[in-house]
Amino acid sequence: MTIRTETEVDHFGNTTRKADLGVIAGGPLGYDDERITTTTYAHNLDRWIIGLPVEVNTTDEGGAFVSRTRNEYDNQAGGVGNRGLLTAEEAFTDAGTGLITRYLYDAFGNVTTVRDPEYGSGGHERVYGYDATFHTYVETETIKVGNGSSDLVASATYDKGGGVITSSTDFNGNVSTYQYDSFFRLVGIVKPGDTPGAPTQVFEYRPGDPVRKLVYSYSPVGDLALSVSAADLVVSEVGVKSREEAGGGTFDIVQITDGMGHKLGTIEEGATAGQWVYKDVKRYTSRGQERDSYLPFFGGSPSFTQPPPDGARVTCFLDALGRKVSCINPPETAGGARTATRTDYLPLVTVLFDEEDNDPGSDHFNTPHVQYQDGLERLVGVDESIDGETWPTRYAYDLLDNLTGIVDSQGNRKAMSYDGLSRLTFMDDPDRGIMSYTYDDASNLIQTEDAKGQVIVMTYDGANRILSEDYLDAAGIAPDVSYFYDEPVTVPAGDGSMATSSQVKGKLSRVIDLSGAEVFSYDARGRTAWKIKQVPDPFTGVLSSYQFAFGYDSLDRLRTLGYPDGDSVGYTYNARNLPESIVGGPGGHIISAMSYIASGQLASIAYGNGVNTAYAYDPRLRLRKLDTVGPGGAGLIDFDYTFDGASNITRIDDNRAAVPVSDPRHNTQVFAYDDLYRLTGVQYPSLGEGIAYSYDRIGNMLGKTSGIVHDENDLSITNLGAMSYGG
Incomplete structure (x- = not known):
């Protein structure tokens, strides 16, 4: 089998032509995988500007259009001035239609304005402001919404000596601050609701020297404390402390890497004092390739230690190219046999054997999935084996790698078409029939039409957010759905009072549709604080309001949920950051307690009605046993589960x-x-x-x-x- 790629370069080493000719001899399937890309460049030899692409054309082997991009520099069509700044980028949907994005710059070469192809119809513009000292740091970003809507403005401040952001202000004026040590490493993030003395997140850095057995610990201001480690393996650690409640304790995580930068695992705070959870623990080969991946397990210290020799793990073997050829699972049962998967690699063919395919004693032995690739490394076929027969599925692509066709093993065909920007324009589906899609110049979907001739028309604002959907049906409602942003809305709360939404700049504030309306309000972190669903009275048509309220902690976990009838539930979490109980209902608890195994799967759950369920798992973390007992201890469920090698x-x-x-x-x-x-x-x-x-x-x-x-x-x-x- 032969795959061929040809490349041509100019005198400056720029690639001017690349011909991906795909499979030219010996392929197992027929391919259409020839793609030709040609690039022309603009040069200004006086300024030694020699590598700016002016036009990039992609065609098939016969020269038919696939895609085209045309660039303009320093406002000079086809050339380049003294600065080499990209001022216009034109992307073509077909051979003759180009959509232009424009860029404006200040005297220092910074992008100050970006205008998308819909610019001129209101909005569709972003403006950037830079610091007055170094003209380097973006201090403001303004989104022009247009059509009478207020601009959306975000800002930031910097430590100009270190080049780091010290604060950011969102569209609603909410400020987050950032703390650094003397090395300008991030050591703290303070989000709205928290304080500099008790930041939302704290980061601690402890680099390790495995040769000299030294650990370097730094205070938040960068002061060094040097210690000698007695551990067999000295690692580097980054500690992350996430605030649970404002001014309260933290949920702690330690991220572990070795001297080569390999991730060795993560150690998380456990549910009980002194308990830690080791997750994503890895071991590597001498070539730095992942070999062993351990299932989560409990430990007694946040200091990393080597996993136990008999720890449950998946062990993978790789070939010389770094591809996995076999993976061995943890035992099926405690102390039992270990199943394995296998992958065979042939030229442009991959044969996948799961645990049952790989077991001579299984009824499914030697029934692998076979995958085929073309010369552009795209999946073009899958063969499935069943009862001695082969059932093929085939896939086709255009030369932008968009999926254009599927033929299943019964001969059903699905076809898709795209334009030069890879936007889906047509689909012929065996289930849905023929669908067509239309876009505006900013690539927003503005119309769909289905096989029954049903048309939906969409509109957008200057920030490319959807404003309306019109179904163009016999009802004559125009539009059928409307979306509103940025402006607060005052509506009845449903309890006799009025509610006004807040923190809505840059957010969806209201939706009006055929079922009524929905209004949203947010907190200073952008989380939904409440929403009011309004539905029309079936007799009078007057909208009735139903309010839902949400409360959160510093870790952004949902803590309270209020319902329109005044009921509410509360959520508690254990020290491991997993749900522990749901408070509410006539008995005081909906769920009174939950416990977990190391992987985070449920070990037990106690319901508010006195029913208790216990879960047990096999070494591969598959459910092995399920026991549920009633309030008096009566057995309600007592199930044992058995699995095959493929689960x-x-x-x-x-x-x-x-x-x-x-x-x-x-x-x-x-x-x-x-x-x-x-x-x-x-x-x-x-x-x-x-x-x-x-x-x-x-x-x-x-x-x-x-x-x-x-x-x-x-x-x-x-x-x-x-x-x-x-x-």
């Missing part, structure tokens, strides 16, 4: 003592799958019956048959018989 559930055993095997409520189930892991059968040993399923090549269910009698409204829900599909 399909093969059996659920009902162990409830109060429900013997002879009881129709006994819920032991045994599952069977085909080679694509579609459920083909379930057996109920207590009934001596089961349900059988069959499918076509693309996953549509063709049949559901059973001898189990289970009717609802005189219709069987277990024995549906044969099914067919149109289209």
Whole structure:
């Protein structure tokens, strides 16, 4: 097999022509993967400006248009002045239609204004202001919304000596400040609601020297404390402390890297004092490639230690090119066998064997997925194996790498078309029919039309935010949906008072649609503080308001949720930053307690009604056991789960003592799958019956048959018989 790429350069080393000729000999499938890119450049030899592309054209091998970009420098079409500043960029949707973005500069070469292709219709302009001392730092950014709307202005201040931002102010005037040490490393972020003495986030740096066993610890102002480490492996640490409540404690994380910059893992604060959670722990080969990836585990210290030799992990082996050829999972059961995946690489073909494909004792042995690539490394085909047959799916692309066609294994075709900016303009879908899409010059979607001729028209403001949707239907409502931004809205709150939204600059403040209206208000961090849903009275048409209120902590976690009827619930979190309880309801708690294993999966949950559920997992963190007991200790659920190597559930055993095997409520189930892991059968040993399923090549269910009698409204829900599909 041969893939060919040709490159031509000019005397200055600039690439003037690149021909990706794709597969020219020996490919397994027929390809259309020839792409030609030509580039012309502007030069000003007096200024030694020699590498600015003026025009970039992409065509197929026959010269047909694919894409084109034309650049203008120093306001000189086709050339360049003495500054080499990009002043216009024209992107073509087709061979003759270009959309121009323009750039203005100050005397120091800074971009001061950007105007998108819709400039001139109101807005569509961003203006940047720089510091008066060095003319380097962007101090203001102004978004011109246009059409009578107020501008949106954000600003920042700097430590000009260190070149770092010391504060930022959003569109609503809310200020966040940033703290640095003497090395100008970020050591603190103070968001609205927190204080410089108790920042929202604190960062601590502790570089390690593994050769001399030294650890360098710095105070927030950069003072050094040097210590000798007794650890076998000296690592570098970055500590992150995130404020939980204003002025309160923090949730602590330590990020670990080695001397080569490899990420060794993250250590997070645990749920109980002295407990820490090791996550994303890695071990690397001598070539710096990831070999072992450990499942999360508990530790007793925030200081990094090597993971235990018997720790549950995924071990991967790589070939000389760094590609994974095999990955071995943790044991299926404690102390049990380890399953593995395998990947075979051939020229432009990848063969993927999952755990069942790789097991000679499995019914699914040697039924891999085969993936095909073209000469541009795009996925062009997938072969699936089932019952000795091969079911192919094929994909096609244009030369901008947009997906243009799908042919499934039953011959159904889906086609898409795009313009020169990779915007979807046409789709012929077996389910939806023909769809067309139209855009404005700023690439906002302004019209869609479906197979039934239904048209939706959209409009946008000068900041390219959607303003309206009009369905152009017989109802004649224009528009059907309206969106409002930036301006506060006053509406009835639903309790006899009026509510006025705040902090809405740069935010969606109101939506009016066919169901009524919705108004939004935000806090100083941009989080939704409340929303009011207004729905029309079915008799009078007058809008009735229903308010929802939200409260947060410094860690941006939802703490309270208020409902329109005055009810509310509260959320608490454990020291590990995971949900612990939900307070509310007639009993005082909806959920009174939750606990977790190291991976963050639930270990137990206690409900407010006295019901308790416990979860247990296998070494691969798959649910192994589920127990639920009632307030008096009565067993409600006692299930054991069994999986195959590919993590399909093969059996659920009902162990409830109060429900013997002879009881129709006994819920032991045994599952069977085909080679694509579609459920083909379930057996109920207590009934001596089961349900059988069959499918076509693309996953549509063709049949559901059973001898189990289970009717609802005189219709069987277990024995549906044969099914067919149109289209």
